[in-house]
Amino acid sequence: MKIRYILICMICLLCFTACGKNGKQEKDDTTQSNKDEYIVVGFSQLGAESDWRNANTESIKKSLCRENGFELIIEDGQQKQANQIMAIRTFIQKEVDFIVLAPVTETGWDTVLREAKDAGIPVIVIDRMVDVQDESLFTCWIGSDFVSEGNRVVDWLRDYLDANEIEDSQVHIADIQGTLGASAQIGRTKALDAAVEQYGWDLVAQVSGDFTQTKGKEVMANLLDEHEEINVVYCENDNEARGAILAIEEAGKVAGTNLLEGEILILAFDGVSRVAQDLVQEGKIGCIAECNPNHGPRVLEVIRKLLAEEQPEKLFYVTEGMWLKPDETQ
Numbered sequence: 001m002k003i004r005y006i007l008i009c010m011i012c013l014l015c016f017t018a019c020g021k022n023g024k025q026e027k028d029d030t031t032q033s034n035k036d037e038y039i040v041v042g043f044s045q046l047g048a049e050s051d052w053r054n055a056n057t058e059s060i061k062k063s064l065c066r067e068n069g070f071e072l073i074i075e076d077g078q079q080k081q082a083n084q085i086m087a088i089r090t091f092i093q094k095e096v097d098f099i100v101l102a103p104v105t106e107t108g109w110d111t112v113l114r115e116a117k118d119a120g121i122p123v124i125v126i127d128r129m130v131d132v133q134d135e136s137l138f139t140c141w142i143g144s145d146f147v148s149e150g151n152r153v154v155d156w157l158r159d160y161l162d163a164n165e166i167e168d169s170q171v172h173i174a175d176i177q178g179t180l181g182a183s184a185q186i187g188r189t190k191a192l193d194a195a196v197e198q199y200g201w202d203l204v205a206q207v208s209g210d211f212t213q214t215k216g217k218e219v220m221a222n223l224l225d226e227h228e229e230i231n232v233v234y235c236e237n238d239n240e241a242r243g244a245i246l247a248i249e250e251a252g253k254v255a256g257t258n259l260l261e262g263e264i265l266i267l268a269f270d271g272v273s274r275v276a277q278d279l280v281q282e283g284k285i286g287c288i289a290e291c292n293p294n295h296g297p298r299v300l301e302v303i304r305k306l307l308a309e310e311q312p313e314k315l316f317y318v319t320e321g322m323w324l325k326p327d328e329t330q
C-alpha cells in the first residue's frame with residue numbers, strides 16, 4: 001500500500017496542472033492498470049437538484065481530472081440516502097483510494113462510514129455535514145457556514161425594514177425550506193427562526209421546496225392560495241426563488257422590493273446562476289446570500305496533504321459574500 005501511495009504521489013507531483021474542459025475524467029472503468037496509474041476517487045454526489053449542485057459537481061470534476069492524475073468515479077444519489085450508501089459500498093469493493101461524499105442529509109451515515117474506515121479509505125465530506133457519533137469516521141469536511149448565510153439574509157431584511165420604516169408587525173413571512181434534514185436547510189431555517197423570535201415577525205408557513213424550482217413554484221402557488229397576507233418569502237435556495245417568482249407572477253402579483261406597495265419581497269441563497277444574479281439586479285429578488293460551490297481545489301489540496309502524510313484541517317469553511325444590487329454593495 002505504502003509503495004503504491006509513493007507511486008501515486010510521484011504521478012501527482014508530475015501531473016498537477018489545471019484540467020482541460022474536455023478531459024476524460026468521467027470514465028469510470030476502474031481497471032487494475034488505471035488503479036496503478038491514477039489516484040482513484042469515488043465521488044458520491046447527492047443529486048442534480050439545483051444550479052449550485054451542478055456547479056459543485058463540475059468543480060470536483062475539474063480538480064480531480066486525468067491531467068491531475070485522477071480516475072474519478074461519480075455516482076449520482078438522486079436525492080436518496082440509500083443510493084449514496086450503495087455507492088459508498090461499491091467504492092469500498094472497488095478499493096478506491098479516497099471517497100468524497102456530498103451527503104443529502106446529516107444523519108444515518110455511521111455504519112457505512114465505519115465500513116469505509118475499516119477498509120482504510122479516507123472519506124472527505126463536502127458541502128453538507130454528517131452527524132456521526134464518532135468524528136474519526138470522516139477525515140475532514142469542506143463546506144459553508146449555513147447559519148451565517150441565514151444571518152446575512154435576516155440582517156439584510158432588518159436593514160431593509162428599518163430603511164423603509166416598516167413595522168415588524170407588518171412582516172408576514174413564508175419560509176420555503178430546502179430538503180429537510182440537510183445542513184443547508186437546518187442552518188438557514190435556524191437563522192430565520194431566531195430572527196422571527198427576536199423581532200416578532202409573523203412566520204406564516206414553513207414548507208419544504210426540496211431545493212428545486214418545480215417544487216418551489218408548486219409550494220408558492222399553494223401558499224398564495226392559503227395566505228393572502230404573505231409579503232416576504234425566504235427561499236432556501238435560488239432555484240426555489242425562481243419557482244416562487246413564477247408562481248407569484250402567474251397569480252397576478254409582483255415580486256419586488258416595494259413591500260409597502262403590495263409587492264412580495266423574495267430573499268434567497270446561492271447566487272451561482274446568471275439568471276439568479278440578474279433577478280437581483282432587476283429587483284425581483286431582494287438579496288442572495290452567496291453559497292460557494294467550488295470545493296474542487298480544496299479537495300485536491302486535502303488529497304495532496306494526505307498523500308504526503310500530512311493532516312488536513314478537520315473542518316474548512318469556504319468564503320462567501322452577498323449578491324446585492326450595485327447601489328447596495330459595500
Ligand code: AHR
Pocket residue numbers: 049050051052053127128182184211236237238269270291
Ligand atoms: O447544500 C447546499 C445547497 O444544496 C444549495 O444551497 C442548494 O442549492 C443545493 O441544492
